[in-house]
Amino acid sequence: MNYSHKTAQWGLNSAKPSSKWRAASGVGNARLIAGLFLLDIACIALSFLAAGELYGTVGVTHNTGWILIAGIVIPIYLVSASNLHAYSVDALENRFLSITRSVRAFLTALCIVILVAFVLKTSAQFSRLTLGFGAGLSVLSLAVGRYGFAHFLRRSRGMAIHSTVLICDAGQQVPEGDFSVLMAADFDLDPDKHDPLMYDRLSKALGSADRVVVACRPERRIAWASALKGANIQSEMLIPELAELAPLGVARHGPMPTVIVSTGPLDLLDRVIKRGFDVAVAGSALVLLSPLFLVVAALIKLDSDGPVFFKQVRIGRGNKMFSMLKFRSMRVETLDGAGDRSTSRDDDRITKVGAFIRRTSIDELPQLINVLRGEMSIVGPRPHALGSRAADKLFWEVDQRYWHRHSAKPGLTGLAQVRGYRGATFHEDDLTNRLQADLEYLDHWTIWRDIQIVLMTFRVLLHRNAF
Numbered sequence: 001m002n003y004s005h006k007t008a009q010w011g012l013n014s015a016k017p018s019s020k021w022r023a024a025s026g027v028g029n030a031r032l033i034a035g036l037f038l039l040d041i042a043c044i045a046l047s048f049l050a051a052g053e054l055y056g057t058v059g060v061t062h063n064t065g066w067i068l069i070a071g072i073v074i075p076i077y078l079v080s081a082s083n084l085h086a087y088s089v090d091a092l093e094n095r096f097l098s099i100t101r102s103v104r105a106f107l108t109a110l111c112i113v114i115l116v117a118f119v120l121k122t123s124a125q126f127s128r129l130t131l132g133f134g135a136g137l138s139v140l141s142l143a144v145g146r147y148g149f150a151h152f153l154r155r156s157r158g159m160a161i162h163s164t165v166l167i168c169d170a171g172q173q174v175p176e177g178d179f180s181v182l183m184a185a186d187f188d189l190d191p192d193k194h195d196p197l198m199y200d201r202l203s204k205a206l207g208s209a210d211r212v213v214v215a216c217r218p219e220r221r222i223a224w225a226s227a228l229k230g231a232n233i234q235s236e237m238l239i240p241e242l243a244e245l246a247p248l249g250v251a252r253h254g255p256m257p258t259v260i261v262s263t264g265p266l267d268l269l270d271r272v273i274k275r276g277f278d279v280a281v282a283g284s285a286l287v288l289l290s291p292l293f294l295v296v297a298a299l300i301k302l303d304s305d306g307p308v309f310f311k312q313v314r315i316g317r318g319n320k321m322f323s324m325l326k327f328r329s330m331r332v333e334t335l336d337g338a339g340d341r342s343t344s345r346d347d348d349r350i351t352k353v354g355a356f357i358r359r360t361s362i363d364e365l366p367q368l369i370n371v372l373r374g375e376m377s378i379v380g381p382r383p384h385a386l387g388s389r390a391a392d393k394l395f396w397e398v399d400q401r402y403w404h405r406h407s408a409k410p411g412l413t414g415l416a417q418v419r420g421y422r423g424a425t426f427h428e429d430d431l432t433n434r435l436q437a438d439l440e441y442l443d444h445w446t447i448w449r450d451i452q453i454v455l456m457t458f459r460v461l462l463h464r465n466a467f
Contacts, residue, residue: 040077048069051132073106080109098149165205297327300354304332309326310328315406325369329350330349330351376409390426401439
């Protein structure tokens with residue numbers, strides 16, 4: 001829809017996009033954050049008090065050691081929580097984000113206290129029972145307290161915490177989403193009028209808003225940016241043409257701003273954790289499965305002439321190609337190095353031993369060597385051959401997002417596989433279903449999800465599409 005009509009006072013429109021349109025004021029947000037601040041202090045103090053009382057029940061009377069521990073932990077926690085933005089407006093709105101940040105801040109504070117006590121050789125002054133039990137109770141009480149705080153806030157206030165104002169130039173389309181206030185940019189709110197009265201009106205119109213979004217014509221963006229830079233509020237420009245780029249943020253190269261369109265899905269610490277998991281699992285599996293490797297290798301050699309392993313070029317991380325290993329399951333003269341022809345049920349190229357190892361997924365086990373080489377991961381999007389097709393189209397011709405899945409190492413197994421998306425790709429949906437699962441995996445990676453996928457893989461080793 002177009003929003004072009006003027007309003008009585010400075011273009012302020014009282015239209016309410018949803019029933020929860022009213023926003024907390026800046027003062028209200030400050031009070032909420034102060035309440036959360038005090039709640040955290042109470043949770044930690046009461047947790048160590050309870051731990052001290054427990055310590056007293058096992059033979060120590062009038063124990064006050066918990067006061068010393070809480071008195072040291074709480075200030076460090078508050079600094080750490082502030083650095084992790086545990087008291088931001090985002091934390092007020094998102095209960096799980098709030099819990100995660102507060103628990104991380106507490107564990108950081110706890111580690112600092114333990115490290116300092118160890119270095120200064122004062123750890124003997126702390127009761128291990130009080131410290132350990134108090135720490136456990138603190139984590140639990142912080143999680144429960146913050147969850148309850150957010151839940152109470154939502155139910156009692158029935159409003160958005162953020163106050164977002166949308167300023168619309170005449171004739172501009174109102175974007176989707178909830179806005180606290182819609183404002184029409186008319187003669188009284190004209191960014192091209194650089195005079196104190198206009199800036200005063202703009203300041204009063206924005207009031208206690210936390211964020212302002214401007215929808216205007218391209219030629220007016222510089223004027224609006226200039227008008228809002230001194231407004232002491234987070235100001236954003238709606239630029240519809242950026243939608244296709246799907247930017248992740250803004251950076252700088254020298255004096256020039258740049259738009260970030262991609263990053264790796266994992267940061268350095270996550271990559272270290274994932275690599276450690278890969279090496280541990282692949283190394284252990286190769287040792288345990290070495291007798292099976294020898295038996296399968298012997299059976300392949302007895303069944304048909306040719307090498308034990310089949311090497312095929314696949315697309316890996318960063319779109320870099322590598323040679324993926326499999327136990328050879330086809331006769332040498334019918335091997336398809338480019339992957340132009342998908343394997344079908346009762347495929348005449350497959351040997352007798354090959355049919356068995358493909359049906360049981362044993363043919364994939366040599367990829368454990370690729371994992372140790374660093375070319376693959378235990379869990380990730382499955383690597384595809386260069387000539388792979390779906391409905392007679394190359395995979396990347398079916399969906400341009402196909403290349404996005406290569407931002408991480410390919411996996412021996414993956415989310416698509418445990419959901420049953422495997423085998424030949426006769427239809428476009430056969431690819432798009434896998435692609436959607438791969439992108440979901442990359443967006444929500446955790447090491448615990450990798451472990452879950454590995455465990456779920458055992459359920460689909462024998463699959464109707466494994467041929």
